[in-house]
Amino acid sequence: MAAITSVGETPLAAPDKRPVGMQGRRRRRLNLFRYAVFTVFGLFFLVPLLALARWSLEGAKLGSWSLTSWRQIASYSNEGIPPLISTVEITLELAVITSAVMLVLVVPTMIWIRLRVRWLARTMEFLCLLPLTIPAIVLVVGLGPIYNKIAHLSLSTLMLFWVYVILALPYAYRALAAGLNAIDATTLSEAARSLGASWFSVIVRVIMPNMWDAMLNALLLTSALVLGEFTIAFFLLYFNLQVELYSISRNTPNAGVIFSTSTASLLFAFVLLLILSFARRRRRGIPG
Amino acid sequence: MSVAATTRTGVRPSRAGRRASVPPWVGTVPFFGYVAVFLLLPTGIVVFDAFRNPGGKFTLSGLTALGNAQVRGFFIGSFKLSLISALVGAVFGAVLAYAVASGNPDGVIRRLYLAASGVLAQFGGVTLAFAFLALIGPAPTGLLFHASWYYSFPWGITVIYAYFQIPLMVLVFLPAIDGLKVQWREASESLGSSAWQYWRYVGGPLLLPAFLGALLLLFANALSAFATIQAWEDQIPYTVAQQIYTSTSSEVGLANINYADALALGMVVLVAIVMTGYALLQRRAARWLR
Numbered sequence: 232m233a234a235i236t237s238v239g240e241t242p243l244a245a246p247d248k249r250p251v252g253m254q255g256r257r258r259r260r261l262n263l264f265r266y267a268v269f270t271v272f273g274l275f276f277l278v279p280l281l282a283l284a285r286w287s288l289e290g291a292k293l294g295s296w297s298l299t300s301w302r303q304i305a306s307y308s309n310e311g312i313p314p315l316i317s318t319v320e321i322t323l324e325l326a327v328i329t330s331a332v333m334l335v336l337v338v339p340t341m342i343w344i345r346l347r348v349r350w351l352a353r354t355m356e357f358l359c360l361l362p363l364t365i366p367a368i369v370l371v372v373g374l375g376p377i378y379n380k381i382a383h384l385s386l387s388t389l390m391l392f393w394v395y396v397i398l399a400l401p402y403a404y405r406a407l408a409a410g411l412n413a414i415d416a417t418t419l420s421e422a423a424r425s426l427g428a429s430w431f432s433v434i435v436r437v438i439m440p441n442m443w444d445a446m447l448n449a450l451l452l453t454s455a456l457v458l459g460e461f462t463i464a465f466f467l468l469y470f471n472l473q474v475e476l477y478s479i480s481r482n483t484p485n486a487g488v489i490f491s492t493s494t495a496s497l498l499f500a501f502v503l504l505l506i507l508s509f510a511r512r513r514r515r516g517i518p519g
Numbered sequence: 520m521s522v523a524a525t526t527r528t529g530v531r532p533s534r535a536g537r538r539a540s541v542p543p544w545v546g547t548v549p550f551f552g553y554v555a556v557f558l559l560l561p562t563g564i565v566v567f568d569a570f571r572n573p574g575g576k577f578t579l580s581g582l583t584a585l586g587n588a589q590v591r592g593f594f595i596g597s598f599k600l601s602l603i604s605a606l607v608g609a610v611f612g613a614v615l616a617y618a619v620a621s622g623n624p625d626g627v628i629r630r631l632y633l634a635a636s637g638v639l640a641q642f643g644g645v646t647l648a649f650a651f652l653a654l655i656g657p658a659p660t661g662l663l664f665h666a667s668w669y670y671s672f673p674w675g676i677t678v679i680y681a682y683f684q685i686p687l688m689v690l691v692f693l694p695a696i697d698g699l700k701v702q703w704r705e706a707s708e709s710l711g712s713s714a715w716q717y718w719r720y721v722g723g724p725l726l727l728p729a730f731l732g733a734l735l736l737l738f739a740n741a742l743s744a745f746a747t748i749q750a751w752e753d754q755i756p757y758t759v760a761q762q763i764y765t766s767t768s769s770e771v772g773l774a775n776i777n778y779a780d781a782l783a784l785g786m787v788v789l790v791a792i793v794m795t796g797y798a799l800l801q802r803r804a805a806r807w808l809r
Contacts, residue, residue, distance in 0.1 A: 275682075275685075280650060282650060283646075336553055368764070370562070372779050373561025462745045
């Protein structure tokens with residue numbers, strides 16, 4: 232991806248904004264430096280991904296090409312682990328549930344605190360950013376007993392969403408806070424209230440429509456995090472996509488299907504982020 | 520929550536007649552309750568259990584276990600890997616961030632690099648280990664070459680960690696570089712300073728707190744990472760995170776749970792110290808970023 236970007240920009244585009252005070256020679260040297268940097272880093276970031284993609288297309292004979300591994304995504308299964316496609320399904324479901332719970336839990340609370348309970352704002356920020364300081368691996372050691380206690384209910388893998396919401400909290404919070412800070416929530420709510428709106432209307436019909444972008448942002452970040460989550464599921468012995476891939480690679484080293492599924496999940500994450508950047512561009516396109 | 524919200528209207532002069540029965544903070548109860556159960560409670564259990572033996576009695580043996588040579592080895596391993604990968608990530612990431620920042624602020628290149636950094640900074644996990652396995656892993660994979668150092672600690676894994684540390688550095692450090700005003704450069708140039716003098720006396724000191732802060736964040740990031748290193752090598756535990764897993768999953772796992780708690784507590788303390796340093800340095804750096 233990085234390498235594509237360095238090709239995409241014409242050499243003249245760059246110095247437009249900061250030419251003041253720089254002589255031509257220094258600018259040329261700077262550009263030389265920039266393109267050298269972009270090329271080297273572009274290669275570093277791109278080549279492993281290409282290797283991943285290349286191995287996903289490896290045939291039975293070394294160096295040949297084939298789509299076998301890609302077809303296996305739908306059909307792969309092995310002793311002792313659930314079929315691959317079922318874990319793909321459950322991971323996607325987890326992403327949807329986690330995002331939904333996140334939005335329902337955080338967005339109204341955040342707006343409510345901004346409007347009515349400002350003295351709790353710092354506490355909420357602290358708690359939302361706290362998971363950055365408590366690694367997933369620590370969290371899961373503490374969660375073990377809780378999940379074990381209710382294990383006799385034989386929880387579905389979907390129950391992982393309870394923890395995933397916590398893991399995604401810092402990223403979602405930052406995205407949502409940026410959206411809420413960008414609008415004048417107090418004035419909007421005062422206007423709505425003076426026209427007789429209930430608090431429910433204020434939150435759902437006045438403030439929230441003004442932060443769709445931030446909510447989309449939070450949603451995509453949360454989904455991306457859930458798709459890549461390994462530690463918690465692995466510790467609690469649940470099979471999500473990453474744990475499944477890990478188990479396949481332990482049973483059958485270099486199984487082609489791990490490369491094809493990895494490539495697929497990565498492409499999916501890129502698509503999510505592309506949607507995000509398009510949404511941002513659209514917002515930027517609106518003047519004011 | 521909104522139900523609770525609608526009942527509280529008393530503050531408004533227009534509706535002053537209605538009685539305020541529920542204080543507004545009640546609306547935040549679901550959120551704080553959720554966080555208490557799934558974040559504060561597990562953390563509390565870890566801290567609490569670190570001071571107990573399997574029988575439930577108070578003991579410091581878990582903590583004294585942190586002092587023995589083998590456990591120290593895991594902490595040193597974690598420390599080494601985190602420090603080296605943070606240094607590599609911070610230095611290269613700063614160079615890349617500078618290259619990105621010195622371009623057109625609305626340019627394609629910047630937007631795409633930022634978007635890519637956003638993905639790649641999160642692109643830890645099992646998939647990343649597979650990508651490098653496909654690239655330089657031992658035979659029969661290894662597209663580029665079969666790197667003999669692929670399984671060496673800490674260098675082999677540092678290369679893999681750099682893959683998410685560098686993008687994270689770009690994301691964290693870019694605002695600081697953007698905060699360097701063109702006027703400062705012009706001012707120092709008009710006073711006759713060379714490029715080196717500018718970086719030595721103006722730009723460098725301004726960026727230093729932000730750089731050190733970012734370094735700490737990267738350090739904490741590497742310290743907490745587990746998935747990638749586990750997928751890279753699951754036979755030999757090198758880091759605390761791996762050892763926590765080993766001690767909870769082995770056959771004697773139950774007997775070792777308090778040992779795992781003690782390790783986890785050690786890790787929390789370490790990360791908390793590092794993140795506090797990060798927050799302080801960020802505050803110091805923010806002085807010039809307004």
